[in-house]
Amino acid sequence: MDKYEILIAGIGGQGIVSLGNILGHAARLSGFKNVVGGEVHGLSQRGGSVSSYVRFGSNIHGPIIPTGSADLIIGMEFMEGIRHINRLSKEGVLVLSDTKIPSMGMRIQDIAYPATEDVLPELEKVLGKVLMFNTVRIVDRLGHLALTSTILLGAIVQNVDEFPIKEESIRRSIEFSFRNCLIEKNLMAFQEGKRLSPFGS
Amino acid sequence: MDIETIAARSPGSEVYALGNEGVARGAIEAGVEFVSCYPGTPSSEISDTLCELSGPFGHEFEYSANEIVATEAAAGVALFGGRSMVIFKGAGFFVASDALFHLVLGRISGAMVIVACDDPSMHSSSDEVDLRMLAEAGSLITLVPSNVEDAKEMTLEAFKLSEQMRVPVLIRMSTRVCHQRGFIKLGDVPKKKGHMIDWDLLKDKWERFVPMGGAPVRGEMLKSIEVIERVKSIFEDSKFNVLVKGESDIGILCCGVARGYSLEAMKLLGIEASVLNVGTVYPLPEKLLKKFIKGLKTLIVVEELRPYLESYIRALGKDINLDLQIFGKWNGYFPKSFEYDTSIVISSISRALSKNEPVDHKEIEMRTRLADKLTLPRIPVLCSGCPHRATFYAVKKATKGKAIFTQDVGCYSMGLLPPFEVGDIVLCMGASIGIACGISCISDKPIIAVIGDSTFFHAGLPGLVNAVHTQANLTLFILDNGATGMTGLQPHPGTETSCGEHPAKKIDIEKIVKAIGVEDVKVVDSYNIKEAITATKESMAFVGVSVIISRRSCAILTRRERSKNGLKIVPFRIDPDKCDGCWHCIEKFGCPSIDKNGEIAKIDSVSCIGCGACAQVCPFGAITGENVNG
Numbered sequence: 166m167d168k169y170e171i172l173i174a175g176i177g178g179q180g181i182v183s184l185g186n187i188l189g190h191a192a193r194l195s196g197f198k199n200v201v202g203g204e205v206h207g208l209s210q211r212g213g214s215v216s217s218y219v220r221f222g223s224n225i226h227g228p229i230i231p232t233g234s235a236d237l238i239i240g241m242e243f244m245e246g247i248r249h250i251n252r253l254s255k256e257g258v259l260v261l262s263d264t265k266i267p268s269m270g271m272r273i274q275d276i277a278y279p280a281t282e283d284v285l286p287e288l289e290k291v292l293g294k295v296l297m298f299n300t301v302r303i304v305d306r307l308g309h310l311a312l313t314s315t316i317l318l319g320a321i322v323q324n325v326d327e328f329p330i331k332e333e334s335i336r337r338s339i340e341f342s343f344r345n346c347l348i349e350k351n352l353m354a355f356q357e358g359k360r361l362s363p364f365g366s
Numbered sequence: 367m368d369i370e371t372i373a374a375r376s377p378g379s380e381v382y383a384l385g386n387e388g389v390a391r392g393a394i395e396a397g398v399e400f401v402s403c404y405p406g407t408p409s410s411e412i413s414d415t416l417c418e419l420s421g422p423f424g425h426e427f428e429y430s431a432n433e434i435v436a437t438e439a440a441a442g443v444a445l446f447g448g449r450s451m452v453i454f455k456g457a458g459f460f461v462a463s464d465a466l467f468h469l470v471l472g473r474i475s476g477a478m479v480i481v482a483c484d485d486p487s488m489h490s491s492s493d494e495v496d497l498r499m500l501a502e503a504g505s506l507i508t509l510v511p512s513n514v515e516d517a518k519e520m521t522l523e524a525f526k527l528s529e530q531m532r533v534p535v536l537i538r539m540s541t542r543v544c545h546q547r548g549f550i551k552l553g554d555v556p557k558k559k560g561h562m563i564d565w566d567l568l569k570d571k572w573e574r575f576v577p578m579g580g581a582p583v584r585g586e587m588l589k590s591i592e593v594i595e596r597v598k599s600i601f602e603d604s605k606f607n608v609l610v611k612g613e614s615d616i617g618i619l620c621c622g623v624a625r626g627y628s629l630e631a632m633k634l635l636g637i638e639a640s641v642l643n644v645g646t647v648y649p650l651p652e653k654l655l656k657k658f659i660k661g662l663k664t665l666i667v668v669e670e671l672r673p674y675l676e677s678y679i680r681a682l683g684k685d686i687n688l689d690l691q692i693f694g695k696w697n698g699y700f701p702k703s704f705e706y707d708t709s710i711v712i713s714s715i716s717r718a719l720s721k722n723e724p725v726d727h728k729e730i731e732m733r734t735r736l737a738d739k740l741t742l743p744r745i746p747v748l749c750s751g752c753p754h755r756a757t758f759y760a761v762k763k764a765t766k767g768k769a770i771f772t773q774d775v776g777c778y779s780m781g782l783l784p785p786f787e788v789g790d791i792v793l794c795m796g797a798s799i800g801i802a803c804g805i806s807c808i809s810d811k812p813i814i815a816v817i818g819d820s821t822f823f824h825a826g827l828p829g830l831v832n833a834v835h836t837q838a839n840l841t842l843f844i845l846d847n848g849a850t851g852m853t854g855l856q857p858h859p860g861t862e863t864s865c866g867e868h869p870a871k872k873i874d875i876e877k878i879v880k881a882i883g884v885e886d887v888k889v890v891d892s893y894n895i896k897e898a899i900t901a902t903k904e905s906m907a908f909v910g911v912s913v914i915i916s917r918r919s920c921a922i923l924t925r926r927e928r929s930k931n932g933l934k935i936v937p938f939r940i941d942p943d944k945c946d947g948c949w950h951c952i953e954k955f956g957c958p959s960i961d962k963n964g965e966i967a968k969i970d971s972v973s974c975i976g977c978g979a980c981a982q983v984c985p986f987g988a989i990t991g992e993n994v995n996g
Contacts, residue, residue, distance in 0.1 A: 202547030227626030
């Protein structure tokens, strides 16, 4: 594999930036010397969209994933993951959490959140692969929305073909990235994620 | 890279750092002694990191009242022989420019590095000025990093150069360099600091910072031109101008973050070209550029925002290489605004060289359309329990929306969005009052100006002085939430602490306002909507300048404080028997903690901070709970 590009999308407070850091370190630990990341912070703290890029391998220099180039999109929030599909490559994989957070605009204007069964078939028609995981159930059990990231990482390691980051690197990166009290919780979430099966294609 | 990492890791270790953290680490490795700033995205992580690092590394740090004061303070340190750094966003450069453009004519004794961050595509700004052009206009020596490693190394170099040439040096960052991540190697942190001069022994004080026009300043100007010439010759051999030679007569000239996109595009297009990235942006390395374009047939210039390099190279080309074909912004090959990425650069180079793009545009367009169809925009909102929300609700109720609302720069700018739409004009820091002064001269309509506490100290004070002096008729809301909220809750002159937990003298807004001569001053609790409605009506009836200070701590601070002090947050609840499902709390108040749950509303117990403002707006008295502060 000469290059790999991951786009992480969600909303402020979901731990998008931390997930980018975990993956950046893990890629390095998996032997990729050249790792470049990019983040859009902006008004993230006010419930806005946030995205983070992690790119590694050869011919990677800039911080932005070009359109049609991402190998993997991790949608920590359902609609946010879909927002960036024009950056996904033809064979790229879209991983979605079932976390759905309606925007304030939708609530004020009384617009319903798009239903999974309406959206998934449309995505599957166009994209290489769509994998959706029920992370909400595990989050409810473990108690922190921010764990969505490590749950999805577990699901990705198990379900995304040719994912170039080694499981062991992710574990080490998690240990390196969180404060003591959160390491165990995140490793547990990662383990739980590994047991998930997708309800996409 | 967290603070512990940057502070504790030993030289030689590698960290995955933000460009902004690269600058901060560069300053530490250069032995910075004083750092000042006014926070602003995308620069905030530089100053916040250096604030936190002031503990372990011992430099002085201040969140200044505004950017020009920050610049002057940094200049004071450098004049006295210390090493200083001042940090702000692009718009902050405009505020600081009066000081900056005069500073270049004096001679400092230590070192002074200015870091200013442009924001192409205006992710968190409302201007797209290219600071490279301003730097040239003001003869400000300028370095432009392309990536995280550059950010750190250029900062180190900037301190050296500043100390050597005795003039300030600018590091011009841009959003995608600020918020880029990459692995950098930590270097040594020096023990030796800059030398302090003996002020009493100084012979040429009056020449150092020029106090008057005419002959003395003209003399300084000539010296300054000499300095620029010397720097230019240093830049001819600078390691920050990176040439990658290719076996062809095509050249690519690039700058800043565009370097990465150019290299990627070249490879993806299968083009052989020589690539020169210019990191020393002012003064430009003339000889190096001449040499670069001499043997070329085709030159492609890739730079975001203004055609700074391109204009220079077009002028230069006439003497050196008349046949050179140049592709850039001048002839429409590259976009003139917004940030670039590899896709844009591929598309522009393909057109210039008449090559087919290796991109399936149809497929991408189809996906873009599908994403548009399946998603809805997500506009930022005021947080759960934000005191500004209650204020805007009261203002809207009191005025029935019938007033001219001049707004300012901060979280509260979002008051102009639904459901409040309290905001007709937002221009720049402090303008809410200045603009209201002007409107008050030619209109009898009621005017409400809205400004935050930090912005009031930053640029609102002169506006208020002006309003009182010219006897304007307006009502000014000062939203005092005890922090510079938008940029990450930094302290300001109205807070009791400065950087970290250092005690600071708190400036009392109420006393200032009264001292300026405002006769109608009221202080209300932002969460008390009834009180705020009454105050608004009274102040609007008052002829002259009225000020309402709406005070309540930022909701994020409240949550933080309560958790620090071990106090529980008790969320409010909906009484299902009383809720009528009128949705007033959602559609007219819009707190993110309230959502629909079938026929009635529900309050999210995790995000609710228990402010109780919503209980006051419910027409059916269906929201109950115990207020945060009783």
